[in-house]
Amino acid sequence: MKYKSQKVAYWFFALSMLLLVLQLVYGFVMGFARIGFDNLHELGIPFNTARAVHTNLLVVWLLSGFMGAAYYIIPEEAQRELVNVKLAYVQLISLALVGVVAVVGYHFNYWEGRKFLEIPRPLDFLVVINVLLFLGLILVTLFKGKRRTTTALVLSMGLLFAALLYLPGMLPFDSQVTDSFFRWWVVHLWVEGVWELIMGGILSFLLIKLTGVDREVIEKWLYVIVGLTFLSGVLGTGHHYYYIGVNKIWLIVGGIFSALEPLAFLAMALFAVNMYRKGEKKHPNKLALYWTLGAAIVSFVGAGLLGFAHTLPQTNLYTHGTLVTAMHAHLAFWGAYGMIVLAIISYSLPNMTGRKLYLSSRGRAAFWLSNIGMIGMTVAFGVAGVVQVYLERRLGMEFMEVQKETEVHFVVLILCASIFTTGIILYVIDFYKHGKPTDEALEIKMD
Amino acid sequence: MLSKKQARAFFLGGTLVTFLIFIGLTIYSFSVENDQSNHENITEAVVRGKKIWESNNCMGCHTILGEGAYYAPELTKVVDRLNMKYEGQGEEVIKSILMSPASWQPNGRKMVAYEMTAEEAADMVEFFKWIGEIDLNGFDRIVSPLAKEENNN
Numbered sequence: 001m002k003y004k005s006q007k008v009a010y011w012f013f014a015l016s017m018l019l020l021v022l023q024l025v026y027g028f029v030m031g032f033a034r035i036g037f038d039n040l041h042e043l044g045i046p047f048n049t050a051r052a053v054h055t056n057l058l059v060v061w062l063l064s065g066f067m068g069a070a071y072y073i074i075p076e077e078a079q080r081e082l083v084n085v086k087l088a089y090v091q092l093i094s095l096a097l098v099g100v101v102a103v104v105g106y107h108f109n110y111w112e113g114r115k116f117l118e119i120p121r122p123l124d125f126l127v128v129i130n131v132l133l134f135l136g137l138i139l140v141t142l143f144k145g146k147r148r149t150t151t152a153l154v155l156s157m158g159l160l161f162a163a164l165l166y167l168p169g170m171l172p173f174d175s176q177v178t179d180s181f182f183r184w185w186v187v188h189l190w191v192e193g194v195w196e197l198i199m200g201g202i203l204s205f206l207l208i209k210l211t212g213v214d215r216e217v218i219e220k221w222l223y224v225i226v227g228l229t230f231l232s233g234v235l236g237t238g239h240h241y242y243y244i245g246v247n248k249i250w251l252i253v254g255g256i257f258s259a260l261e262p263l264a265f266l267a268m269a270l271f272a273v274n275m276y277r278k279g280e281k282k283h284p285n286k287l288a289l290y291w292t293l294g295a296a297i298v299s300f301v302g303a304g305l306l307g308f309a310h311t312l313p314q315t316n317l318y319t320h321g322t323l324v325t326a327m328h329a330h331l332a333f334w335g336a337y338g339m340i341v342l343a344i345i346s347y348s349l350p351n352m353t354g355r356k357l358y359l360s361s362r363g364r365a366a367f368w369l370s371n372i373g374m375i376g377m378t379v380a381f382g383v384a385g386v387v388q389v390y391l392e393r394r395l396g397m398e399f400m401e402v403q404k405e406t407e408v409h410f411v412v413l414i415l416c417a418s419i420f421t422t423g424i425i426l427y428v429i430d431f432y433k434h435g436k437p438t439d440e441a442l443e444i445k446m447d
Numbered sequence: 448m449l450s451k452k453q454a455r456a457f458f459l460g461g462t463l464v465t466f467l468i469f470i471g472l473t474i475y476s477f478s479v480e481n482d483q484s485n486h487e488n489i490t491e492a493v494v495r496g497k498k499i500w501e502s503n504n505c506m507g508c509h510t511i512l513g514e515g516a517y518y519a520p521e522l523t524k525v526v527d528r529l530n531m532k533y534e535g536q537g538e539e540v541i542k543s544i545l546m547s548p549a550s551w552q553p554n555g556r557k558m559v560a561y562e563m564t565a566e567e568a569a570d571m572v573e574f575f576k577w578i579g580e581i582d583l584n585g586f587d588r589i590v591s592p593l594a595k596e597e598n599n600n
Contacts, residue, residue, distance in 0.1 A: 174494045
């Protein structure tokens with residue numbers, strides 16, 4: 001750690017850890033409900049509550065992780081302290097408060113009921129204020145800094161666009177079709193667009209630090225990757241528009257450009273692996289390297305390959321609105337965003353606390369168990385999804401009859417989720433064992 | 448060999464061009480002659496139905512237009528489907544489920560008992576009927592019971 005103000009990142013990461021664990025709890029609530037144990041239904045947690053909490057906690061823990069990453073990376077890249085640390089803590093507390101109010105509200109039927117954007121409108125405005133404060137702190141720090149690196153610019157651009165793209169989701173529409181159309185401007189352009197900029201920025205920072213490869217080389221390829229992301233991802237939004245009641249032009253445009261989307265993820269995976277091979281391999285924090293390379297590779301499989309598996313209009317006609325989407329979504333979010341947040345935490349935590357726990361076997365077990373568990377969950381969702389498509393969409397069986405047939409796959413899902421959760425618990429224990437950040441860690445040069 | 452400057456130009460140029468095309472296609476697909484969203488048939492009851500749909504987070508279990516949570520049935524063609532199952536009484540069945548004080552539990556999977564008023568339930572039915580008439584580029588045939596009959600024959 002080079003600047004005292006980087007310590008604020010720790011508390012954003014701590015919030016991420018807390019919300020991640022809570023997200024898993026609600027995931028289990030849903031898994032058990034699917035095999036018939038929905039006893040919490042009467043106790044105020046029906047499936048729709050569990051699902052809204054599960055997906056919203058995912059978004060908030062990732063955003064908190066991205067914000068923590070920015071608070072850690074930007075001072076180091078700009079070579080100066082954060083402009084106002086107290087305001088960063090205000091921003092953290094207000095983010096946590098908005099999250100808590102939203103999650104509690106979901107248990108009392110207080111929501112908007114729009115997939116992924118369930119946060120009620122009044123809280124939306126608080127989110128906007130919170131994000132503006134965050135962006136203000138980051139951008140002013142960058143502006144006043146001694147240097148403006150490509151890594152910092154790409155990361156900041158991703159965060160800025162993410163904030164701007166939140167706004168179309170707040171537009172009110174009378175038509176379900178228009179509502180859905182612009183909801184994807186937020187959801188798709190976040191996860192298959194600007195969040196990839198954030199991921200690319202964090203990945204670039206980590207590769208520069210961990211491999212020792214020249215910054216100019218890494219940042220040049222960063223531009224190529226984010227260029228490919230937008231070139232395919234923006235018009236790739238069309239794959240959400242095939243069957244929601246808009247013009248057939250999207251079948252062609254969405255089909256072509258979403259088929260190109262895996263290229264960006266392939267480029268990212270090749271980029272990360274090549275930089276590692278070129279590098280000096282001297283950095284002692286191998287655990288951070290595991291998570292960094294893992295994020296690049298798993299995101300290619302989850303977001304790239306599994307996305308491609310059902311993105312063509314001919315296939316999507318049958319898979320649209322089935323568990324096949326859940327299969328792709330789980331590995332994609334985990335690989336692209338979950339793992340990159342855990343990578344920056346694994347890298348920065350020893351630097352902020354001064355404790356080098358990255359040689360312990362607990363950290364490696366956390367990496368392997370969580371990844372093996374998530375791959376198992378993906379397979380379980382995939383099998384359930386294919387069975388659902390065949391029985392319901394091809395053979396014409398009733399929805400609930402098919403659900404009964406797929407229950408066994410959810411037993412497997414719960415078992416794999418238990419392995420995944422064991423990995424995450426080990427990661428959280430590791431996080432806790434590092435202790436709190438300290439100014440004494442400033443003396444330790446690890447880069 | 449590609450320089451950093453060229454890479455940046457590729458990123459900025461590609462992003463700008465694709466965003467402009469995207470906005471152009473959005474305008475194109477919502478223009479009057481290309482719109483197929485059944486917008487002209489949206490009534491006040493449909494709008495009220497949509498609000499009830501959202502305020503109860505129905506999408507948190509069901510899917511509509513193929514979007515939702517895959518825990519409960521797709522409702523895009525729910526009126527047609529229940530009409531077939533209950534001999535033309537689809538609308539009445541939907542209303543009774545929504546107005547019931549007891550939880551609807553097909554095959555043991557529970558739905559929240561919303562205890563809607565008759566007016567609210569009627570608005571929901573209008574919303575479903577409006578949704579059922581949207582041109583979904585062939586997806587309606589996949590989720591429609593009539594199409595399933597055709598597939599099986």
